[in-house]
Amino acid sequence: xxxxxxxDLENLWIRFGDxxxxxxxxxxxxxxxxxxxxxxxxxxxTTILRAxxxxxxxxxxxxxxxxxxxRGIGPNKRPxxxxxxxxxxxxxxxxxxxxxxxxxxxxxxxxxxxxxxDELLDMIALPGQGDKLPSELSGGQRQRVAIARALCAEPDVxxxxxxxxxxxxxxxxxMRTELREIQQRVGITFIYITHDQGEALTMSDNIAxxxxxxxxxxxxxxxxxxxxxxxxxxxxxxxxxxFRGKIKQVMGNExxxxxxxxxxxxxxxxxxxxxxxxxxxxxxxxxxxxxxxIAPDGASGDHFVTARVTHEEFEGNxxxxxxxxxxxxxxxxxxxxxxxxxxxxxGQNITLEYxxxxxxxxxxxxxxxx
Amino acid sequence: xxNSFLRVSIWVYLVIFFLYLLGPLVIMSVTAFNSSAFPxxxxxxxxxxxWFGELFQDQRILNGIKNSLIIGAGTxxxxxAMGLAGALxxxxxxxxxxxxxxxxxxxxxxxxxxxxxxxxxxxxxxINRMLGLGADSFLxxxxxxxxxGQSTFIASYxxxxxxxxxxxxxxxxxxxxxxxxxxxAQAFRKILLPFMRPAIASAAVxxxxxxxxxYNTTTFTFGEYPTLTIELAQKVRYGxxxxxxxxxxxxxxxxxxxxxxNEAKLKRQELVAAARKKATVEELAGKIKLPSFFSGNMAxxxxxxxxxxxxxxxxxxxxYNPGQCIANVKEQKRLEAEQRIQELRKQxxxxxxxxxxxxxxxxxxxxxxxxxxNNSGFGNVFAPNSLGGDAEEExxxxxxxxxxxxxxxxAFDPNSLQSDQ
Numbered sequence: 170x171x172x173x174x175x176x177d178l179e180n181l182w183i184r185f186g187d188x189x190x191x192x193x194x195x196x197x198x199x200x201x202x203x204x205x206x207x208x209x210x211x212x213x214x215t216t217i218l219r220a221x222x223x224x225x226x227x228x229x230x231x232x233x234x235x236x237x238x239x240r241g242i243g244p245n246k247r248p249x250x251x252x253x254x255x256x257x258x259x260x261x262x263x264x265x266x267x268x269x270x271x272x273x274x275x276x277x278x279x280x281x282x283x284x285x286x287d288e289l290l291d292m293i294a295l296p297g298q299g300d301k302l303p304s305e306l307s308g309g310q311r312q313r314v315a316i317a318r319a320l321c322a323e324p325d326v327x328x329x330x331x332x333x334x335x336x337x338x339x340x341x342x343x344m345r346t347e348l349r350e351i352q353q354r355v356g357i358t359f360i361y362i363t364h365d366q367g368e369a370l371t372m373s374d375n376i377a378x379x380x381x382x383x384x385x386x387x388x389x390x391x392x393x394x395x396x397x398x399x400x401x402x403x404x405x406x407x408x409x410x411x412f413r414g415k416i417k418q419v420m421g422n423e424x425x426x427x428x429x430x431x432x433x434x435x436x437x438x439x440x441x442x443x444x445x446x447x448x449x450x451x452x453x454x455x456x457x458x459x460x461x462x463i464a465p466d467g468a469s470g471d472h473f474v475t476a477r478v479t480h481e482e483f484e485g486n487x488x489x490x491x492x493x494x495x496x497x498x499x500x501x502x503x504x505x506x507x508x509x510x511x512x513x514x515x516g517q518n519i520t521l522e523y524x525x526x527x528x529x530x531x532x533x534x535x536x537x538x539x
Numbered sequence: 540x541x542n543s544f545l546r547v548s549i550w551v552y553l554v555i556f557f558l559y560l561l562g563p564l565v566i567m568s569v570t571a572f573n574s575s576a577f578p579x580x581x582x583x584x585x586x587x588x589x590w591f592g593e594l595f596q597d598q599r600i601l602n603g604i605k606n607s608l609i610i611g612a613g614t615x616x617x618x619x620a621m622g623l624a625g626a627l628x629x630x631x632x633x634x635x636x637x638x639x640x641x642x643x644x645x646x647x648x649x650x651x652x653x654x655x656x657x658x659x660x661x662x663x664x665x666i667n668r669m670l671g672l673g674a675d676s677f678l679x680x681x682x683x684x685x686x687x688g689q690s691t692f693i694a695s696y697x698x699x700x701x702x703x704x705x706x707x708x709x710x711x712x713x714x715x716x717x718x719x720x721x722x723x724a725q726a727f728r729k730i731l732l733p734f735m736r737p738a739i740a741s742a743a744v745x746x747x748x749x750x751x752x753x754y755n756t757t758t759f760t761f762g763e764y765p766t767l768t769i770e771l772a773q774k775v776r777y778g779x780x781x782x783x784x785x786x787x788x789x790x791x792x793x794x795x796x797x798x799x800x801n802e803a804k805l806k807r808q809e810l811v812a813a814a815r816k817k818a819t820v821e822e823l824a825g826k827i828k829l830p831s832f833f834s835g836n837m838a839x840x841x842x843x844x845x846x847x848x849x850x851x852x853x854x855x856x857x858x859y860n861p862g863q864c865i866a867n868v869k870e871q872k873r874l875e876a877e878q879r880i881q882e883l884r885k886q887x888x889x890x891x892x893x894x895x896x897x898x899x900x901x902x903x904x905x906x907x908x909x910x911x912x913n914n915s916g917f918g919n920v921f922a923p924n925s926l927g928g929d930a931e932e933e934x935x936x937x938x939x940x941x942x943x944x945x946x947x948x949x950a951f952d953p954n955s956l957q958s959d960q
Contacts (some may be wrong), residue, residue: 222718244717251718257711261733271719273729322719 173200173358174235174248174325176221181230183216190216192382194230198360198375203352205361205369208379209405209537214362215254218328221360222251234326250319251328255335256311258303264314265290265299271322289317292351309340316351326358333368345371366406370394378402380535386441397529398441403455405537410500412454413533419448424530425471426454430494435471436528451533458489458503460527464520472528474521476500478514490514492521564791571784574865578781585864588856590785597782603770606682607751610766613686614693614750615743621690622697622742623735626705629698645699647692656759659688681762688760693749697742704738792849799845802838810836 176198183191190213198204206214219225220232223244232239239247250271259267265286266273272282286299293313295306303311312332319327329348333341349372352359363369369376370390377387378401386398397403404411414428422443425433436454438446446452464473476492479499483489487503488511494500502521504511570578574585594600625644632640647655667678677683708731716726732739754768761769771783 224714224717244714245720245722249718251715253711253715255709255711257709257715259712259715259730270716270721270729274719274721274725318719 173202173356175200175202176204176326176358176360177231177233177236178217178221179231179233181217181220181232182228183213183220183225184228189382191220191227194384196377196384196387198358200235200358201356202374203349203359203361203372205363205373205376206379207363207366207369207376207406209364211381212379213382214379215330218251218330218360218362221326222249222328223247248325249328250322250324250326252315252319252330252332254330254332256315256332258311258315258318260303262303263299264295264301264303264306267303267314268299268317268321270318285321289321292320292354293317308336309344312336312344313347316348320351320355324357326360327352329359329361331362331364333363334365341365341368348372370406378405380405380537395529396440397455397531398439400453400455400531400534401537403453403529403531408458408501408503409455410458410494411498411536412456412494414452414454416446416448416450416452416530419446423525424452426452426530428454431474431476433471434474434528435525436530437526438530442531446530446532452530453533455529455531456523456527458501459487459505460523461500461502461504461521462523463502463504464522466520468520468522472523472525474500474523475518476521477518478516481511481513481515483511490519492519564787567784568788568791571781571788573781574868576780578779578784584868586859587865588859590781591789591856593780594782594785594789599765599770599774600767600782600786603765603767606761606764607766607768610682610685610689610757610764611747611750613682614689615746617686617690618693618697618746618750619701619739619742621694622701622746623739625694625698626701629702630705630708645695648695650692652692652753652755653759655691656688656756659684659691659756660759663687679762681760681764684760684762685757685764685766688756689750689753692756693746696749697746700742700745701735701738704735708734796842796845799838799842803836803842806836806838 176196178194178196181191181194181196182189192213194217206217208214216225220227221234221239223239223242223246226240234248244251259270262270265283268286268289269277269282272285277285283299287296290296290299293316295310295313298306298310303314306314315332333344333348336344345368348359348361352372361369361372370393373390375387375389376393378385378393378397380399380401385402386393388396393402393406397406400411403409412426412428412431412434414426414434416424417427417433418425419438422438423435424438424446425435427433434454461474469475476494479491479493481488481490483506484503486506488506490502490504491499492502500521566580567578569580571590572586572588573580573583574587574589575582629637629640629644663678663684667676670676670678672678712730712734713726716730717723721729751766752768753766754772757766757769758772765773771786774783
């Protein structure tokens, strides 16, 4: 795998009139990485992508590709290729013409173009479909044609703007694996934009979590999931239960938090906030639904939560129990279905147990909208 | 019962509606084949193709057609280019200005063509003088002025057609092309222009037709290059002949032909697309050619019928000689005319006798001669001999017989005014 060309954003600001779309973004993307920008719609991730591909100029700061400042260089001169959200396949061109459009621009002969198209069609597993029109392909096939068209331009950086959002669930899951495979085969840098945390986690080497123009955290998927920096990152990526409270006592990397209903609970301070959170600060503790276990009745202590069960549901692979929680939100507990029998707890109080390493403490902040 | 009444009324309405729409065209077309010197359907004299021959020998008409074609081509090029530029501008312009811009660009459609014609003439005349050029310069050339004058408003029509298509254009396509390394010019030529092609074709047809039929603007700007409409208008002032019906028939036939051609082509594309959808890739190559041209394609069938009819008509026209029939009709007319002259003479004779008798009695007489009666619907008030009175009777005897069986009594007949035909 080649080293690839890295992309760096330095103090990047993008404004539209008074509206700040991107606020002081600093990102280093290593060459050959699969890098995702993850955030809800309207958070500015597409804006960043357009700044990298050259469709808009940053208001401040720099976009560097392979160490070169890209200011003033148009999209047709940058070593990037963009896969649009709606794919933007040329409707009047056949598949092979679409794929080799970049060669046509360079003045390649038809024979040369056909040859390259056949190679790429083989790569995307659509051999012999070159003479169809895009409208005659299925959604997943169009998706792959768009990828082939972008790869045909031999970009150093491939930019993908939520390309899977239009596909149905099965196809989306299949395309995730396929995209990852293609990326590893060609070895170039992929920058991927998505609001789907599943996509980001499964495919990416590194993820930047964005909220309203600000990048909250840049890390690999495991870190983002297990050790979020902010309340937003914790609540946006995956399902999470929040407990609000004040820090009562800091004990090294752990802290005791005083909650309204559940009493004092112990939690691990997230890595980025260690040494920053002090006693008396408002804080939020996050525990994943799957990190709970049902404790024997009567158990109590700083890693036990007792709450009344409101309802239960069976989801197949997991059994979900919803209980009243702190601050109006329900607590969701997911117990893996291992063939054991489940009692119906509805209306009863149950005690839940968690391990301290699974409870993450971050400063109180904005939660992701559900 | 109520329902069937409704259905019948709808059919009646449709019949009336299409009669209203197509009736004049049908009648005009039929008159082109009647040998009568004035375009009319009844009484039917002889089937003839002579008016087509006459049409193609009329240098003024031919010249008018030539000028119309040249001006039409020029207008198409200029209007489509300006319309496309205007349409592109409309999608690019700052949204707050868009409504204003739209109004400005649409305004020429609302301005009377006459005003456009005069203003074009005046404006370019000023420019011409400002540049110190003579009356024979390029800027005062009739073709140039007419193309410019017509394009001022035809470009707006084109823009409307083009904007409709452009609104369906996904800007991401241009961005995708740029992203893949194309320059703006390449993106325009390879992506936007092919996308706009159907609309450009429609706009071009529209522009050509609008230019071809334009009279109000052209009448001020044509200079030494009268178009077909101008020529027709000038001709009609001196009375029309069935040669003009023949021209009308040709235009109708050509229109129907191209409409059918277009329809058949669209239908065929549809069928091919349907076939492609069903077929797998392997089958495709062979299968597209297979569906016969006609299956489920009404327009194509009509087109073939039309072509066969054309060939038949042209074939008949070359072989057919209506000379005998025309001679018969002429003979008959001559007899009729003679008979009528005899009657007239008799009447006059009687009148004179009467008058003489009256004069003898009273001395002063009135001249109210009873009008010669024939069977025309208008009581022959327009007939030349009803006005000509006494003087005509001697001359008309030997020369071409005045044909006054028609509704207008031959008032428009060129023979009645000038005897050069």
